[in-house]
Amino acid sequence: MMKKTVALLVVACILCVLLTGCAPKQAENEFFAMDTVMKLTAYGKNGQEAVEAAEDEIIRLDALLSISSETSEVAAVNADGGGTLSEETSALIRRAEGFYRETGGAFDITVYPLVDAWGFYTEMYKVPSPAELANCLERTGGDKLQLDGNVLSFLESGMAIDLGGIAKGYASDRVCAICKEYGVKSAIITLGGNVYAIGTRPDGTPWKVAIQDPTDPAAYAGVLELEDKAAVTSGAYERYFEEDGVRYHHIINPKTGYPAESGLASVTIVSADGTMADALSTALFVMGKDTALDYWRQHSSEFDAVLVTDTGAVTVTRGIADCFSTTDGSPFEVAE
Ligand code: ADP
Numbered sequence: 639m640m641k642k643t644v645a646l647l648v649v650a651c652i653l654c655v656l657l658t659g660c661a662p663k664q665a666e667n668e669f670f671a672m673d674t675v676m677k678l679t680a681y682g683k684n685g686q687e688a689v690e691a692a693e694d695e696i697i698r699l700d701a702l703l704s705i706s707s708e709t710s711e712v713a714a715v716n717a718d719g720g721g722t723l724s725e726e727t728s729a730l731i732r733r734a735e736g737f738y739r740e741t742g743g744a745f746d747i748t749v750y751p752l753v754d755a756w757g758f759y760t761e762m763y764k765v766p767s768p769a770e771l772a773n774c775l776e777r778t779g780g781d782k783l784q785l786d787g788n789v790l791s792f793l794e795s796g797m798a799i800d801l802g803g804i805a806k807g808y809a810s811d812r813v814c815a816i817c818k819e820y821g822v823k824s825a826i827i828t829l830g831g832n833v834y835a836i837g838t839r840p841d842g843t844p845w846k847v848a849i850q851d852p853t854d855p856a857a858y859a860g861v862l863e864l865e866d867k868a869a870v871t872s873g874a875y876e877r878y879f880e881e882d883g884v885r886y887h888h889i890i891n892p893k894t895g896y897p898a899e900s901g902l903a904s905v906t907i908v909s910a911d912g913t914m915a916d917a918l919s920t921a922l923f924v925m926g927k928d929t930a931l932d933y934w935r936q937h938s939s940e941f942d943a944v945l946v947t948d949t950g951a952v953t954v955t956r957g958i959a960d961c962f963s964t965t966d967g968s969p970f971e972v973a974e
């Protein structure tokens with residue numbers, strides 16, 4: 639009798655461990671910030687504390703970097719034609735300047751006057767006249783931006799900066815750091831098109847991140863298996879308007895002033911560095927496939943990419959070719 643009870647107790651204990659082991663505590667936090675629906679899911683100990691601290695951090699960053707909040711640091715330098723910034727904002731702008739130089743100007747935070755002329759800030763969309771675009775182009779260009787220590791100055795009047803192409807990536811890196819501080823080993827962070835996969839899924843398998851099919855929002859172009867990596871997608875389908883049957887989207891070619899028409903419909907960048915992934919998803923979209931792949935060949939230790947063309951053809955760079963699969967098993971090109 640005694641033996642049976644002990645045996646039952648042991649079985650109960652094992653079951654208990656197995657069950658809780660299989661289904662660790664899940665903490666979820668969904669909110670709206672940086673113009674985006676954000677969803678943070680963390681598993682295991684301290685998950686709830688981590689996702690709450692992460693939301694506070696994103697709200698803090700939004701208040702610092704947003705162009706729409708009149709009290710943000712970025713809005714202040716835009717309104718004042720320059721000024722002194724915090725160390726943190728200066729550091730992010732310095733990184734943006736680095737991407738401007740490395741991408742040959744494809745990533746350029748001085749696109750503000752252009753994005754504004756197309757109506758993307760106010761949602762009062764319009765196609766600007768060539769004269770208006772020419773005027774905006776005179777006030778655009780990372781080479782006309784100067785950051786001296788923490789003091790930002792514009793070399794032309796009427797210039798302004800927009801960190802919308804990099805801020806969510808930076809926020810994802812900060813959320814990742816907070817999760818690590820709290821000891822969270824399994825989490826999935828979705829800030830709109832910016833996803834960060836922390837560790838693995840609770841069962842130890844890699845996270846699966848789906849890439850939207852740019853030609854059919856209801857379908858997937860493919861799925862990536864990721865561990866401790868950001869996956870950031872920039873797509874022509876994310877924000878756009880139509881006029882006279884032409885579609886105009888929100889990723890601007892800083893050289894022409896027009897929405898980038900590069901033959902790419904979406905670019906996904908995979909990297910442990912979420913800030914880099916965000917900036918490069920925008921930049922490689924502007925570059926187009928051939929230039930984007932050349933850029934990757936020079937930086938293949940830092941990131942990988944999934945490129946989807948306007949016709950739906952998929953190219954995946956070598957480093958993530960084994961982590962990628964198309965949902966219907968259709969073939970894709972691997973870039974070497
Ligand atoms: P989203 O923020 O919609 O996910 P992106 O990361 O591609 O998409 O960033 C696009 C945003 O960045 C635009 O809404 C605009 O604010 C800004 N932007 C547009 N074109 C450029 C560019 N060439 N370089 C840097 N920022 C850009």
Ligand code: MG
Pocket residue numbers: 802803804872915916917918919920
């Ligand atoms: Mg981006």
